Amino acid sequence: MEIVGSRRKSSLLSSAGDAFPTLPLYRSAPELEVRLEDFELYAIHRLRVLKGISDGLSRGKKPNEMENLIKDLWKVNMMHSEAAEVINKDIVSHFVLRLVYCREEELRRWFLSMETTLFRYRFQLETPEAQRALLAEFDLPYKAINNAEYETVKDKLNQVVRSTGQSLSSADTIYYKVPFEQVPELVATRRVYILKGYAYVAMNQVNSLLVTQHRSNLSKALVLTNRKWTSMIREQEKDRLTPIVEALSVSYLGPDYSQPKEYGEILLKDIDQVAKKSFPLCMRHLFGKLKEDHHLKHGGRMQLGLFLKGVGLNLDDALAFWKAEFSRKVGAERFDKEYAYGIRHNYGKEGKRTDYTPYSCQKIITSTPGVGDHHGCPYRHFSEDNLRAALSTMGVGNRAVEDVMDKVRNRHYQLACTLTFEAIHGASCDEGINHPNQYYTDSKKVLESRNNSKGT
Secondary structure, three states, X not given: OEEEOOOOOOOXXXXXXXXXXXXXXXXXXXXXXXXXXXXXXXXXXXXXHHHHHHHHHHOOOOHHHHHHHHHHHHHHHOOOOOOOHHHHHHXXXXXXXXXXXXXXXXXXXXXXXXXXXXXXXXXXXXXXXXXXXXXXXXXXXXXXXXXXXXXXXXXXXHHHHHHOOOOOOHHHHOEEEEEHHHOHHHHHOXXXXXXXXXXEEEHHHHHHHHHHHHHHHHHHHHHHHHHHHHHHHHHHOOOOOHHHHHHHOOOOOOOOOOOOOOOOOOOHHHHHHHHHHHOOHHHHHHHHHHHHHOOOOHHHHHHHHHHHHHHOOOHHHHHHHHXXXXXXXXXXXXXXXXXXXXXXXXXXXXXXXXOOOOOOHHHHHOOOOOOOOOOOOHHHHOOHHHHHHHHHHHOOOXXXXXXXXXXXXXXXXXXXXXXXXXXXXXXXXXXXXXXXXXXXXXXXXXXXXXXXXXXX
């Protein structure tokens, strides 16, 4: 796969014709040129699919719900205006993200899990003919049992079918005999008959066999890709691809909230009340510490300051807000000399005149607060006792607190924040919380809707 500036790509389908399957096995990088802008854009689109899958699994969605979710995610993110480019986008995006997520064990584990889930559901959505073609392409060393062997185990196989509530068509009476460790999902859910170390897998269960094999192949490929990345690619592409690859694993894919959109400016006189009602925990904590200590270190000032900018606090009010607090500790003169510049800089009025954007959840979660710092994500960086106390102060009930803590233990920090939002507001947040300013906006929507309902 060669990355080029802006040259036109050749279609992978134009040379492969109908022989290329709808669901690729991603065995080797394609022989085609990819524009640099598509290299990043395709990866972002696929990443939206994988993160949607991750959120669905974290929320405990049922298999039929996951199937519908994945269909919708794929349709929204992975289609292309040119039909011939759909398969190209699929393959290119996979290999770009393989490069992105090969670099660390935790990244590899997440990517492997999400891609395996995506493969499983996409395989299920294929036609029976396409499924059999994919089975043949895997070239697994398993053959269907003959009629004589089928007759000897038929009663046992039918018992398994009845016990699991399955129904078999004539095609499903084809069984494959495989080592039981190759189908752990089926064994764990008691959906196969096992005899002498072999599991009898019906045709309609073959997806479990292929998923296991696909996961194994991808796991090995990620290790090999990591070796190539560290030994060669990272240095060779340090000025072109490496910055893109390193940024993608922690990229935020939603709105940047650089300017307030729906609710305009927030007035200085209202900020204390709004903080209690509509700030997420990370910002409530910073806001509270600022009021308590009349000071925040640089990381806290950046995280809270850009958030306030995003919710609509204008520059003059921001200077007045920070000066009112800091002056009580360092004095007005020192504030003007040492801190006012940084606030103007965040608003693009100093230095390079960059219009800085508020931090996303991903950026906050991956930050590393030091001693005396109060920035970061409370769901990740607080102790359990401190987090419980903070949630209780916000008005989260005992049962909801336990649900939140369960997500925290499993490192689903954004979902923990989503559950907090839902517990406080009594409203669902299906898309999940991905940005502190999104939390604020969604909170304002709920409260405004509630106030309008009371007024009618």
